[in-house]
Amino acid sequence: MTQTKKNQQPQPAAQPKPGSAFAYAPAPESRSVVDIAPSYGLFIDGEFSDAADGRVFKTVSPSSEEVLSEVAQAGEADVDRAVRAARKAFASWSALPGSERAKYLFRIARIVQERSRELAVLESLDNGKPIRETRDADLPLVAAHFFYYAGWADKLAHAGFGPAPRPLGVAGQVIPWNFPLLMLAWKIAPALATGNTVVLKPAETTPLSALFFADICRQAGLPKGVVNILPGYGDAGAALVAHEGVDKVAFTGSTAVGKQIARTVAGGSKKLTLELGGKGANIVFDDAPIDQAVEGIVNGIFFNQGQVCCAGSRLLVQESVADEVLDALKRRLSTLRVGDPLDKNTDIGAINSAEQLARITALAEAGEAEGAERWSPACELPSAGYWFAPTLFTGVTQAHRVAREEIFGPVLSVLTFRTPAEAVEKANNTPYGLSAGIWTEKGSRILSVANQLRAGVVWANTFNKFDPTSPFGGYKESGFGREGGRHGLEAYLDV
Missing domain, CATH: 3.40.309.10 (Aldehyde Dehydrogenase; Chain A, domain 2)
Structure with missing residues (x-):
């Protein structure tokens, strides 16, 4: 179902006062390019469904405090169902030749490009960041990461991690709200390229672009269960990290939560990467x-x-x-x-x-x-x-x-x-x-x-320049492990 929205009306051009700085007339991007449904479910095993306990939460536009949609709130039972779906899909997905997995990633990248204007407007509405950033930085980098890791999918034996590196299994991924779609790409693209399946929990304040990505996965014909999206709060993320069916945990967020995750997985066999805070x-x-x-x-x-x-x-x-x-x-x-x-x-x-x-x-x-x-x-x-x-x-x-x-x-x-x-x-x-x-x-x-x-x-002599071929990560309380580049493959491989 969809709901009709009022397009923003252009405002009269602001006239500069004599001697003042140049004034810009309003140049609003139309909201009509994105169609936000009144409600969304969890994306598990290729289908949208309600949470097991029926809980929902509202996602709000930070620039206006307008309620954008109502979203199903994942709980422990939903996490278990999603991990089981990912485990079931792992056998066939990991068995595919790398060149076949690459086709899906290339297809996802092209669909992201085709829907980039829609996704840029959605991200600005749900996150609050300016449209010129989502349009000119976030979305091009999202597509670039999928293109880049699609290119690696059939070359893993030449990545420097041994002649026959194997995928780990099910990756539990928890992403933040500051770059919702870009952080999704940073994590899902290398995981799929290396043959893993994914259960991803987006931040509770910015779930919409991840749910739209779930639709892109269906549009690309991605096999059911390979990618699962679970909107929810911290309890869902904690349940995902602790689930015995998860082989790899990837987290981007605060240092405090990163420390909790490290304590949870300590002593077990889960592979862990953390990208945490900074004070650059x-x-x-x-x-x-x-x-x-x-x-x-x-x-x-x-x-x-x-x-x-x-x-x-x-x-x-x-x-x-x-x-x-x-x-x-x-x-x-x-x-x-x-x-x-x-x-x-x-x-x-x-x-x-x-x-x-x-x-x-x-x-x-x-x-x-x-x-x-x-x-x-x-x-x-x-x-x-x-x-x-x-x-x-x-x-x-x-x-x-x-x-x-x-x-x-x-x-x-x-x-x-x-x-x-x-x-x-x-x-x-x-x-x-x-x-x-x-x-x-x-x-x-x-x-x-x-x-x-x-x-x-x-x-x-520059700052905040990113490229999918370059590794990114920190030291000390900024975490460990690298995302991006050839180094980003290692976190999802049994080497």
């Missing part, structure tokens, strides 16, 4: 191209409202250029547009949930209480939905909570340094180890500093 350092040296660095800083922390595990949430600036960088950064932040995620001009969308907004607000208030200086550009936030203005803190020390804790929001902490050794020491002074950025004109400095940073990904 973005290091700007005195010879860096300032304008380019400012764009990288903005992309590093305000992309997806800062709700990125590898966000460059700590800016380390060499003292001699700190004032120049801050002045340029404040000018740039004053041009960012906060508002309707479906407007193609929007730079910063809505925070994903009321709970996440409360956490961001609390940590920002702690920064002020501890003596850091808070600054935000003048911007009018919408009256409905969950919003937080882009914010930066100066006068920050390494003792401040805003410099230590993952805020997961559009909040940047600025620290300074004098020497490269001090920059490295401050960058590594964190329990996390996921990402870092280096801005300098000297290639030798890039190589020297990058070699000393304890981070899984180090970007040079």
